[in-house]
Amino acid sequence: MKLYIQNMVCLCCKMTVAAELKKMGLAYSGLELGEVHLTNPITKKEKTLLKRTLHDYGLELMEDKKAILVEKIVALIISMIHDSEELPTMNFSVFLTNQLNQDYHTLSTLFSQTKGVTIEHFIILHKIERVKELIMYDELSLTEISYKLDYSSVAHLSNQFKKVTGLTPTFFKNIKNKKRIPLESL
The missing domain is CATH 3.30.70 (Alpha-Beta Plaits)
Incomplete structure (x- = not known):
């Protein structure tokens, strides 16, 4: 069961x-x-x-079957971004479609209606939290982090990071009290 x-x-x-x-x-x-x-x-x-x-x-x-499906999407995204060593080589939309055996438009519409945010934005928020985590560990360079999280360049990562946090990754790395958001709050 x-x-x-x-x-x-x-x-x-x-x-x-x-x-x-x-x-x-x-x-x-x-x-x-x-x-x-x-x-x-x-x-x-x-x-x-x-x-x-x-x-x-x-x-x-x-x-509720719809709530269950949304939670499956959330769990897949979290697992994919926070638990796996490398992101899938395919688009997230294709990945979710394959994993859940559902049309992406249906998944996207249901997710947006339920969570109030698009799947794409939800993925961005989680990727930025993962970037923060990796910056705090201070084991990888920004180039390595951008590659690990499948950004096209460090500039792309930096632009997205600044758009979400209001800070540059370098500035975030240098501040003393780095704040991360709990995953369940995203």
Whole structure:
């Protein structure tokens, strides 16, 4: 049985869900961003308790098919940008279409209606957060970061960074109190 969980955007969220499932004695065979595969069916009472418990952590058990699809898009984008070593070589629209087996126009329209932002802008916001993270680690040059995140050039990365943050990447690198936005707030 598959359950879908909204706002599950990081490793800590996955660990929290795993711990709560274990406390409740619910066995699972898979746990990904936004979804869990239970090995056995769940009772109505267990589902209500799980729903309440997850809510305490800012997570929501979802049942609406459209909301589930939007969360799948979010999880794919987050996983693609924050968890993978390299971005896919294909367009994001093609990647999402292939992964979700849905028409991109349908995905895009539903996402925009639900989130109030386009998929493209959502991807840009996440790429900029990833750039901030990589700048803070101070292990890669801006050229390496731009290549890693599939920007056409450092200038392209810098322009997009400044448009979103109001700062240049170099200025951001030199400030003392670097501020990042939690992924669930994007």
